[in-house]
Amino acid sequence: MASSYDYDDGSLESRYGRPPSAGHGGASTDLSYDPNFVPDSVKTFVVHLYRHIREKNVYEIHQMYEGSFQRLSDRMFRDNPWPSVEAIAPYVDNDHVFCLLYREMWFRHVYARLSPTGRQRVESWDNYCSLFGVVLHGVVNMQLPNQWLWDMVDEFVYQFQSFCQYRAKLKSKTEEELQLLQQYDQAWNVYGVLNYLQALVEKSAIIEILEREKEGLEQFTATDGYDYEGGTSNVLKMLGYYSMIGLLRVHCLLGDYHTGLKCLAPIDISQQGVYNVVIGSHISTIYHYGFANLMLRRYAEAIREFNKILLYILKFKQYHQKSPQYDQILKKNEQMYALLAICLSLCPQINLVEENVNSQLRDKYNEKMTKMLRYDDEAYAVYDELFTYACPKFITPSAPVLEEPLTNYNQDAYRLQLKLFLYEVKQQQLLSGVRSFLKLYSTISIGKLAAYMEVDEPTLRTILMTYKHKMHAVDSDGKIIPNADLDYYISEDIVHVVESKPIKRYSDYFLRQVLKFEEMISELDRIKLD
């Protein structure tokens, strides 16, 4: 059942989806790599980047970070790491913070293009500890682009996830690697990771800032988190903000969906916010939010959010074609379509899905969705397949047991979540039968319906109650919210069906047309005057 699940990690399909340049021996490091050799282009790069950071020229920093770094990596460092930090330090006045930032990028490059060794993983952890330590002490005076700050948090969580996978595959480890795991048991320790994220959220007081913003006492979203006038550092604030999303992600990896959603709660995703400025953070937020809601059985909510983001990606992905995150965006896009297919099979509310998204969904998953509605063995196989494809890479957070016999337990967490998910699907097995019958009637007696469905009356009553129970989710405030498109009530022996017809949204339609025509009229006026 877990066949198609590929935990093969640290490999090059993981992050940026870029395959290694073919034709190179396949060795993870070119033998001629000299960590101390600094090509001129790198020299220029670090000198300029350092200067821009000192001058707080956020735009230039962004250009160099997104553009130059990728170009140089593509051109010169396809199979090798960048020069070591010690080699470039002299060019940047041995600035401690810059070196930490450089190292962060250095490790990220290794994870993306090469395979990190155990020692490199541990060193990367140390680097993050130092970097976050500096930020938490409040001594950072820079303004960095949001993209970079998001990437830091995103990468931090990703490397944690990657390490847990790495650590759980004990069978093929060498003696040396096992020694390393034992010696550095603090590296990527789950407490450390969670506490750093929590500390960033708290120290930045981001929750209070968002609260005050709602009352109009603070400017945050309007300036995308930057401080254009005062020039104070945005680093701690933004790291705090993104850490909330980081916490949501870590909790999803642990299987604790409720707490994950709580961590995200200060961010209001029904509004525009800083979280959707950087497309990576937007997608990550909605993906994990939707997934958590799916596991919490709040299907309608998940469908709504997936619908919005998929529509957004459809409209705007062309603008990100050149960006290094493009492959990630596409991957998440596909995964969210799979999750949407699952949600719609469990809760057919097709009216919540916008037309373009719906047609894309049909293109990809029409056959599978028909199969899933059947609730036989083949259906479970499809649910299994889609869940496996689209779920986060769950982890086992506890420290490994390093005694014989060594096993690979990296799939345990995933298997548990899959099992519980399929268990839930099974409980909803008989509901689609009810749905299809009730669509045909406005009233029907329990006796007759039981005969059609070939069950006895008491069983039918339990099925009808199960439908009602499953289709009414309990939201975070304890309110009951209906999920279903088809509703009914029973009066003694008769089932009365009430179908909610899709309501034409006249007011919305008129509003949009009024605004559109007003725009057109003012355009025409302008032309006349020319």
Place this chain on the structure above:
Amino acid sequence: MGREQQQQAAYTVEQLVAVNPYNPDILTDLENYVNEQVSSQTYSLDANLCLLRLYQFEPGRMSVPIVVRILIKALMAMPATDFSLCLFLIPEQVQMEEQIKTLIVLSHYLETARFRQFWEEAAKNRSTLEVVPGFEQAIQGYAIHVLSLTYQKVPRPVTAEAINIEGLSLDKFLEYHVANSGWVLEKGHSRSQLMVLPRNEFNHPELKKNTVDGMPFEHVTRIFPILS
């Protein structure tokens, strides 16, 4: 004095969970808090999830009796999905324990509204469930909830089966609800007794407030400049 102390301790544990949840030192406090929830018939999902998480981080310190108590408390919180939330955090081998397997079966019956089977199974496992006072009432509350979602008028035998009360006790139970919860007793055809449950938007879908055609005020303000 004892009660006050209890309140003090509960306050502190909730604070701990809010402020410093990723900390192995609070494990014992959380375990004590579970026992307190059981004895004082209170409930805190956040604290229990925090404890289950810590058990995940340190499997050596897991205590099956505490987990059983958390799960029973979660069952009592139905229709909320607390039980599944807890299961997501409990490793597979632990879920194989006898008591936990039983609880999973019980939860299955409740989720699929198989009340008769549920009460039968619960009777067989009285020893496990007795540990937590208030269990029966909580499940009866859930059963009434499901009935209210589904029925406008429910026949007496269906109710009896759902809440596992019969005869004179059932009469007393119904009297109480007629007096306090707005139930009405009627005669159905075949001269059986019917309970008319209070009207809500679930068993009277026409009562569902039709908010679909409503609009947020901010959207309307957009066309004010044009209208003037």
